[in-house]
Amino acid sequence: MEKPLVSVIIPCYKKAQYIGTTLESMQRQTYPAVEIIVVDDGSPDNTRQAVEPYLATMHNLQYIHQENAGVSTARNRGIRASKGTYVMALDADDAIEPAYIERCADHLSAHPEVKLVYTLADTFGNRTGAWDLPPYSFDALLWTNMVHYCAMYRREDFDRTEGYNPNMVKGFEDWDFWLYLLRPEDRVHCIQERLFHWRVLEVSRSLDADNNMQTLLRQIYHNHEELYKPYLQDIVYFREMWSHYQWRYERADQVRRSKAYRLGKLLLHPTSLFRKKNQ
Numbered sequence: 001m002e003k004p005l006v007s008v009i010i011p012c013y014k015k016a017q018y019i020g021t022t023l024e025s026m027q028r029q030t031y032p033a034v035e036i037i038v039v040d041d042g043s044p045d046n047t048r049q050a051v052e053p054y055l056a057t058m059h060n061l062q063y064i065h066q067e068n069a070g071v072s073t074a075r076n077r078g079i080r081a082s083k084g085t086y087v088m089a090l091d092a093d094d095a096i097e098p099a100y101i102e103r104c105a106d107h108l109s110a111h112p113e114v115k116l117v118y119t120l121a122d123t124f125g126n127r128t129g130a131w132d133l134p135p136y137s138f139d140a141l142l143w144t145n146m147v148h149y150c151a152m153y154r155r156e157d158f159d160r161t162e163g164y165n166p167n168m169v170k171g172f173e174d175w176d177f178w179l180y181l182l183r184p185e186d187r188v189h190c191i192q193e194r195l196f197h198w199r200v201l202e203v204s205r206s207l208d209a210d211n212n213m214q215t216l217l218r219q220i221y222h223n224h225e226e227l228y229k230p231y232l233q234d235i236v237y238f239r240e241m242w243s244h245y246q247w248r249y250e251r252a253d254q255v256r257r258s259k260a261y262r263l264g265k266l267l268l269h270p271t272s273l274f275r276k277k278n279q
Helices: 019-027 047-057 071-080 100-110 173-181 205-211 213-223 225-256 259-268 271-278
Strands: 006-012 034-041 061-066 086-089 114-125 129-131 152-154 187-200
Touching: 006 019, 006 071, 006 100, 019 034, 019 047, 034 047, 034 071, 047 061, 061 071, 071 173, 086 100, 100 114, 100 152, 100 187, 114 173, 173 213, 213 225
Parallel strands: 006 034, 006 086, 034 061, 114 187
Antiparallel strands: 086 152, 114 129, 114 152
């Protein structure tokens, strides 16, 4: 039986020196029906020259150039130019094991109730080792991302969204997109094999995202206010309780430091004075 086509979208900006490793990992895929779209996001380096040798040998590779507009716009451009039943993103400095696409695509085909599938991951480059993410739940996804960006989903589900939001300029665009794509009842599956390799660089968008955490979290909230509304009452209640607790603690601390309190403690426990003198 013919396999569904998988579209792999690879945005590239200042990653020409790494993209060969990424494309070579695509050449080794065991899944037979794959199209690869590299979107050159107006990169000032030699991205076109780095991709050209692979264009000559990989019949399933396409190259698109656009003016620099950011990774979200580049992914959207590539996906909308694609023809696959399934879609996944892959950054131009990362790599996947030969079985990655086969495992994910076959799982989506066998489980129509699953909306998003990904695998375990590890890191290479400036940091090596297992990259262990918490188990998925939608409630937890509202507060932290536990699904790496290289997850696979159906093109028809992408078309029900506005795509990756260009306002996530500094990072977290994948987390933000999952919140557009998924609903609480949707099933997400993690394949328990380390098939995705995430390159850690000394300077990267991930580091930039960490440095802009508060701004990005605020943007995610504004992008998805309806999702967060049910939690606002609990947050307000928690703040009220914390303010009340803090007031009681500060008031108790003031009392403990007062002369009257210390005198009363001495009168009730006179032997404490002698203990302190003898220590």
